[in-house]
Amino acid sequence: MDKIILTGDRPTGRLHLGHYVGSLKRRVELQNSGGFDKIYIMIADAQALTDNADNPEKVRQNIIQVALDYLACGIDPTRSTIFIQSQVPELCELSFYYMNLVTVSRLQRNPTVKTEIKMRNFEANIPVGFFTYPISQAADITAFNATTVPAGEDQEPMIEQAREIVRRFNATYGDTLVEPEILLPDNSACLRLPGTDGKAKMSKSLGNCIYLSDSESDISKRVKTMFTDPDHLRVTDPGKVEGNTVFTYLDAFCRPQHFMQYLPEYGSLEELKAHYRRGGLGDVKVKKFLDAILQEELAPIRSRRKEYEQDIPAVFSMLRQGSETARTVAAETLDKVRHSMRIDYFNDMDLLTAEYGKNE
Ligand code: ATP
Numbered sequence: 154m155d156k157i158i159l160t161g162d163r164p165t166g167r168l169h170l171g172h173y174v175g176s177l178k179r180r181v182e183l184q185n186s187g188g189f190d191k192i193y194i195m196i197a198d199a200q201a202l203t204d205n206a207d208n209p210e211k212v213r214q215n216i217i218q219v220a221l222d223y224l225a226c227g228i229d230p231t232r233s234t235i236f237i238q239s240q241v242p243e244l245c246e247l248s249f250y251y252m253n254l255v256t257v258s259r260l261q262r263n264p265t266v267k268t269e270i271k272m273r274n275f276e277a278n279i280p281v282g283f284f285t286y287p288i289s290q291a292a293d294i295t296a297f298n299a300t301t302v303p304a305g306e307d308q309e310p311m312i313e314q315a316r317e318i319v320r321r322f323n324a325t326y327g328d329t330l331v332e333p334e335i336l337l338p339d340n341s342a343c344l345r346l347p348g349t350d351g352k353a354k355m356s357k358s359l360g361n362c363i364y365l366s367d368s369e370s371d372i373s374k375r376v377k378t379m380f381t382d383p384d385h386l387r388v389t390d391p392g393k394v395e396g397n398t399v400f401t402y403l404d405a406f407c408r409p410q411h412f413m414q415y416l417p418e419y420g421s422l423e424e425l426k427a428h429y430r431r432g433g434l435g436d437v438k439v440k441k442f443l444d445a446i447l448q449e450e451l452a453p454i455r456s457r458r459k460e461y462e463q464d465i466p467a468v469f470s471m472l473r474q475g476s477e478t479a480r481t482v483a484a485e486t487l488d489k490v491r492h493s494m495r496i497d498y499f500n501d502m503d504l505l506t507a508e509y510g511k512n513e
């Protein structure tokens with residue numbers, strides 16, 4: 154069986170460090186590893202509209218932002234197909250059939266959707282499209298026969314839902330769909346990168362992000378005001394590393410060579426943490442270290458982005474081509490699905506030529 158990747162992001166803003174460590178960086182590594190037969194990367198505009206129905210302009214404007222972030226990070230359109238979800242209408246039809254295989258109570262149990270409903274104050278008025286987006290995500294994944302979905306931890310319930318739909322579909326209509334697996338980041342700090350305010354998750358909707366396209370000074374500002382240990386008031390006070398955002402980011406981004414380069418008096422992150430715990434190490438010093446690391450990581454991404462920004466029509470042309478390729482693949486899956494469900498009437502010669510009532 155081919156090894157196929159499908160992942161994506163909602164065009165609700167530029168991409169941030171959470172996307173980068175949770176999924177984007179991994180996608181680039183997997184793309185460059187050559188270990189996958191096909192890679193599809195979807196800009197999920199239809200999904201973004203499920204909670205932005207009154208603001209299509211926001212979604213429209215952010216398509217190019219997300220595409221530029223992809224290219225800047227090293228997604229290569231000659232090796233990965235980048236496409237726009239709404240330009241592949243086959244996905245809607247698949248979702249419509251999958252809806253029959255899922256119950257309302259099953260959707261209500263999805264912990265990620267539950268949290269998101271609260272975050273958006275949707276409790277009393279959930280748009281049906283938003284409530285059912287895990288089903289549409291199953292359509293996105295299965296349309297491309299994806300075996301692997303590199304994503305952050307918040308996506309686990311979605312992939313589980315997709316797997317259930319596949320099993321239910323195959324059991325009901327015969328073996329048709331491929332069951333996907335989630336590929337989580339290896340580094341536990343990257344599973345769900347917190348926001349700079351220390352809140353549970355860095356998220357476009359919460360405004361606690363460091364964006365991949367932020368300027369040098371924006372990054373420094375964000376790091377300076379980053380949440381640390383609120384009880385670590387004086388340099389001499391012992392500090393807490395757990396739940397301290399600066400240290401979580403160091404867990405995610407710091408590599409051994411960074412010490413030699415920027416903080417040679419320490420040999421490892423463990424040493425730095427031990428000093429902070431004992432007391433005598435100030436937040437400012439740790440933040441400066443993190444700032445240097447982030448600047449190093451993001452500078453090449455920012456400069457590549459500037460290059461791609463010079464030719465926006467070329468980026469849209471790439472997206473158009475990617476969407477056409479994606480549509481062809483999704484249409485093949487849809488044909489198979491219709492055949493399995495026995496709703497491909499006009500291809501069924503037995504049905505078309507059946508002779509009823511001749512011998513009565
Ligand atoms: P929104 O607030 O509009 O939902 P978002 O910031 O949550 O946006 P998504 O487009 O929903 O971003 O997520 C895209 C991908 O990035 C998913 O695979 C998700 O798991 C991953 N991701 C997003 N935020 C984080 C994070 N803070 N840590 C790890 N992975 C993340």
Ligand code: MG
Pocket residue numbers: none
């Ligand atoms: Mg999200």
